[in-house]
Amino acid sequence: MKAAVYKQYGTPEVVKLEEVDKPTPKSNEVLVKICATTVNRTDCGFRSAEYFISRIFSGLFKPKFRILGNEFAGVIEAVGKEITTLNINDKVFGYNDTKFGAHAEYMTIAETDAITIMPDGVTFEQAAPITEGAHYALCDIRASRIKDGDNVMIYGASGAIGSAAVQLVKYFGATVTAVCNTQNVEVVRSLGADQVIDYLTRDFTKIDQKFDLIFDAVGKSSFGKCKPLLKKSGTYISTELGKNSENVFLALLTPFLGGKKVLFPLPTIIKEDVIFLKELVESGKYKPLVDRSYTLDKIVDAYKYVETRQKVGNVVITLT
Numbered sequence: 001m002k003a004a005v006y007k008q009y010g011t012p013e014v015v016k017l018e019e020v021d022k023p024t025p026k027s028n029e030v031l032v033k034i035c036a037t038t039v040n041r042t043d044c045g046f047r048s049a050e051y052f053i054s055r056i057f058s059g060l061f062k063p064k065f066r067i068l069g070n071e072f073a074g075v076i077e078a079v080g081k082e083i084t085t086l087n088i089n090d091k092v093f094g095y096n097d098t099k100f101g102a103h104a105e106y107m108t109i110a111e112t113d114a115i116t117i118m119p120d121g122v123t124f125e126q127a128a129p130i131t132e133g134a135h136y137a138l139c140d141i142r143a144s145r146i147k148d149g150d151n152v153m154i155y156g157a158s159g160a161i162g163s164a165a166v167q168l169v170k171y172f173g174a175t176v177t178a179v180c181n182t183q184n185v186e187v188v189r190s191l192g193a194d195q196v197i198d199y200l201t202r203d204f205t206k207i208d209q210k211f212d213l214i215f216d217a218v219g220k221s222s223f224g225k226c227k228p229l230l231k232k233s234g235t236y237i238s239t240e241l242g243k244n245s246e247n248v249f250l251a252l253l254t255p256f257l258g259g260k261k262v263l264f265p266l267p268t269i270i271k272e273d274v275i276f277l278k279e280l281v282e283s284g285k286y287k288p289l290v291d292r293s294y295t296l297d298k299i300v301d302a303y304k305y306v307e308t309r310q311k312v313g314n315v316v317i318t319l320t
C-alpha cells in the first residue's frame with residue numbers, strides 16, 4: 001500500500017511517500033481502508049519532535065511508528081476474529097494518537113479504541129476532522145466544569161481546537177466571546193460565538209467583562225494577561241505549556257490557593273467521546289471547520305501549510 005513514511009524527526013521533507021506492507025488486523029482489530037485523514041498540529045509535533053517530551057511516546061532517537069495520521073475516516077475491509085460490534089463495509093471514523101497510522105491507504109485499530117460508525121449524512125472528508133481539535137477542547141472544557149449561563153472567552157477561536165471549542169462551549173450552554181483576526185471574524189461568528197473580538201483592531205484584555213473561563217486555544221496569551229478578566233474563582237486554560245512551562249507550575253499551585261486558577265488537563269480520548277462527537281454532528285451542534293484539502297501525494301505541502309500556524313480549522317488529506 002501507499003503510505004507517507006517518516007524515518008527521522010525533522011522538517012516536513014522527512015515525510016516520503018513509499019510502498020509498504022499492508023497491515024494485518026490482530027484478532028481484536030479491524031482493518032480500515034482510509035478515505036480521508038488530516039494533517040494537524042499533533043502530527044506536526046510528533047514529526048518534528050520540537051518538544052523533546054514527545055519522544056518518550058514516539059521513540060528517543062527515531063520514530064517507533066513510521067506512519068503518522070491520527071484522525072481517519074474510511075471503510076472496514078477486514079475484521080479480527082474477536083470483533084463483535086463492527087462489520088466489513090461499515091463506514092467508520094475516529095482517532096489514534098498512540099499508534100497513529102492514518103497517513104496510508106490502510107490502518108489497523110482495536111475495536112475498543114476511539115472508533116465508531118460515521119455520523120449520518122456526512123462525507124469522509126467531513127468525518128475525518130471531527131476528533132483532533134474537538135477532543136482537546138472537550139477535555140479542557142470538561143475540566144473547567146463550566147455550566148449553563150457561564151461566561152467564556154475563547155482566545156484563538158479560528159484554529160482546530162478553538163473552532164471546536166466555540167461550538168462545544170455553546171453546546172454546554174455558556175455565552176462565548178471569541179477572539180480571532182479580522183479575516184476570520186465572520187466564520188467564527190457563524191460557529192455560534194455570541195461576540196467576536198478582532199485582536200488586530202481591539203485589545204481583548206481591555207474588554208469590560210468578567211469570565212468564568214478563558215480558554216487560550218492557541219497558547220499565545222498568558223494567565224498574567226488574562227487574570228484581570230477572570231471572575232473571582234475563574235479558570236484559565238491554555239493548550240501550550242507557556243513561557244518556561246509556567247502553565248504546568250501554575251496548574252500545580254493555583255488550584256490550592258483559592259481564587260483564580262490555572263488548569264492544565266492531560267488530553268485523553270475514549271470511544272465514548274467519539275460517539276458523543278458523532279451525536280453532536282448528527283444533531284447539527286458541531287461541524288468541524290475545513291480549511292483546505294490535499295491528496296496524499298501532496299502531504300508535504302499540507303504539513304508546510306499547517307506549520308504556517310494560520311490554518312482556519314482543519315486540513316484534510318483525501319485518498320481515493
Ligand SMILES: NC(=O)c1ccc[n+]([C@@H]2O[C@H](COP(=O)([O-])OP(=O)(O)OC[C@H]3O[C@@H](n4cnc5c(N)ncnc54)[C@H](OP(=O)(O)O)[C@@H]3O)[C@@H](O)[C@H]2O)c1
Nearest residue numbers: 041042045156158159160161181217218220239309310311
Ligand atoms: N504538541 C502537540 O502535540 C500539540 C497538539 C495539538 C495542539 N497543540 C497546540 O495547540 C495549539 C492550537 O492548536 P490548533 O491545531 O488549534 O492550532 P491551529 O489550527 O494551527 O491554529 C491556527 C489558528 O490560530 C490563529 N492564531 C494564531 N496566532 C494567534 C493569535 N496570536 N491570536 C489569536 N489567534 C491566533 C490563526 O489565525 P491568525 O494567525 O490568522 O489570527 C489560525 O487560524 C497550538 O499552539 C498547538 O501547538 C499542540
